[in-house]
Amino acid sequence: MxxxxxxxxxxxxxxxxxxxxxxxxxxxxxxxxxxxxxxxxxxxxxxxxxxxxxxxxxxxxxxxxxxxxxxxxxxxxxxxxxxxIETVYQDLALIDDLTVWQNLFLNRELVYPLGIVNRRGMIARSGEIMRELDVDVPSVRTTVRRMSGGQRQSIAIARAVAWxxxxxxxxxxxxxxxxxxxxxxxxxxxxxxxxxxxxxxxxxxxxxxxxxxxxxxxxxxxxxxxxxxxxxxxxxxxxxxxxxxxxxxLEARHVEAATESRTSDSVDAESDSRAAAASGTSEAAS
Missing domain, CATH: 3.40.50.300 (P-loop containing nucleotide triphosphate hydrolases)
Incomplete structure (x- = not known):
């Protein structure tokens, strides 16, 4: 870039x-x-x-x-x-007792027009996602609990990529x-x-x-x-x-910003001091 x-x-x-x-x-x-x-x-x-x-x-x-x-x-x-934008956190947020496909579509279930869950469609799409990303799992019908740490991480990443x-x-x-x-x-x-x-x-x-x-x-x-x-x-x-x-x-940028801030504060303080002095002189004259 x-x-x-x-x-x-x-x-x-x-x-x-x-x-x-x-x-x-x-x-x-x-x-x-x-x-x-x-x-x-x-x-x-x-x-x-x-x-x-x-x-x-x-x-x-x-x-x-x-x-x-x-x-x-x-x-x-x-x-x-x-x-x-999707995020994969360290705890993965996978549910052990759900299958791979259920985790992939958790809270994002596919439904038919009448609101009936499209289970077959989600299973098929999950298999496609795993193949597209070359993620090696025994079956998308297998529960996550039976997966290795690497497989679990790959499933979490696949879910993030899917959405x-x-x-x-x-x-x-x-x-x-x-x-x-x-x-x-x-x-x-x-x-x-x-x-x-x-x-x-x-x-x-x-x-x-x-x-x-x-x-x-x-x-x-x-x-x-x-x-x-x-x-x-x-x-x-x-x-x-x-x-x-x-x-x-990038550190020079922080130094410059701090310097500008100190310079600005110094100028403001000097202006306030001059204003106070002028006010005092005016009051004394009156």
Whole structure:
């Protein structure tokens, strides 16, 4: 994506505080359409809060969110879903005692005109989704409880892709998986990119970020400090950006903003001082 092209989703200077704790202190990021972007940072960097703002779970205190260049207000997760944005959280939100197809269509059941549930249609469509995404499950009629961790993660991703026509956000998609299952999920993510699906991945696995992502955004202490194409960085540099050992390419913006704020405050204080002095002189003269 070129600097001037319009990203699918963009955040501009988002802030969010909880009482006296400032979780986001001016976060900006651009998520290119049809690419895989990673969001990285230490615990407490603001990643989860940012995702909740981007998906309508929480509202930012200040700042702006744009979808395909147009400002939007996300008042609820349903607003994000209507835009085609789906999220796969770490807990997956799958129901163990339901089958694969029932989980895929949970609260989105297909019905005939008279309101009768189209069970056959949902089973058939679920099979198509699994084949399209190359997700290996014994049968869509099998309960999720009988699936491995990797299969469960793939089912959750498949459900998000089935309904998220624009973008899928994944929160630590392989954190609890073994090597083989991780490889399967990474293959699925690459397949989504090949299909033109936009993906945002929150991850602590920097090796994985280097393997499957096109772009990376680094958060530190509630601020976006760096944004790069993956080809511009390596693992060591990412570690340095996350810890602060290496300054990020976006940090100058925060310094300039702080400097402008201090300058403005100084000018205001000086103006107030002059006004007070003038008032005192006027009163003395009278």
């Amino acid at each position: 070129t600097v001037d092209s319009t990203p699918l989703l963009e955040a501009r200077e988002l802030t969010k505080s909880f009482d006296s704790v400032r979780a986001l202190g001016g976060v900006s990021l651009r998520i290119p359409e049809g690419e895989v972007t990673a969001l990285v940072g230490d615990n407490g960097a603001g990643k989860s809060t940012l995702v909740r703002c981007l998906t309508g779970v929480q509202s930012p205190d200040t700042g702006q969110i744009l979808f395909r260049g147009e400002p939007v207000r996300l008042r609820s997760p349903e607003d994000a879903r209507k835009m085609g 998220g026509k624009a973008m899928v956000i994944m929160d630590e998609p392989t954190a609890a998986l073994g090597v083989r299952e991780t490889a399967a999920v990474e293959k699925l993510v690459r397949g989504l990119r090949d299909r033109g699906v936009t993906v945002l991945i929150i991850s602590h696995d920097l090796a994985q970020v280097m393997r499957i992502c096109d772009n990376v955004v680094v958060l530190r202490r509630g601020r976006s400090v760096a944004a790069h194409k993956i080809s511009e960085v390596d693992g060591d540099r990412l570690v340095g950006l996350i810890t602060g050992a290496i300054p990020g390419n």
